[in-house]
Amino acid sequence: MTGHGSAADGSAAEILDIGAQAERTALSWERTGFGLVAVGALMLHDVHQRASPVQIAFGIGVAVVGAVISAVIGPRRYRRIIADVRGHRSPSALPHLRAVAVLLGSIALGAALVLTL
DSSP, X not given: OOSSSOOXXXXXXXXXXXXXXXXXXXXXXXXXXXHXXXXXXXXXXXXXXXXXXXXXXXXHHHHHHXXXXXXXXXXXXXXXXXXXXXXXXOOOOHHHHHHHHHHHHHHHHHHHHHHTO
């Protein structure tokens, strides 16, 4: 195997990410994105019965943010972690973590407000 794991014959193969942190991080980004898409879809589920333009716009916006997280941010973060590990740098992304926390908190607050309308 090249790049991951160890060779079957016991030779010194490169162990790039022994705990699969990059893969776990990518999966968590995907779960977050898919969760947001699901929340957006649920917000649009009863749109024909009691639709307000704010609810429709917010549901679509949440779904789009989720799709962007799953399709763009997750894969970019995965590639960055792999590059950082190969370059013997820390893959920490504290500024990104703060930004995502603020974004998700804002979405949760907005969803709560929109659903009470």
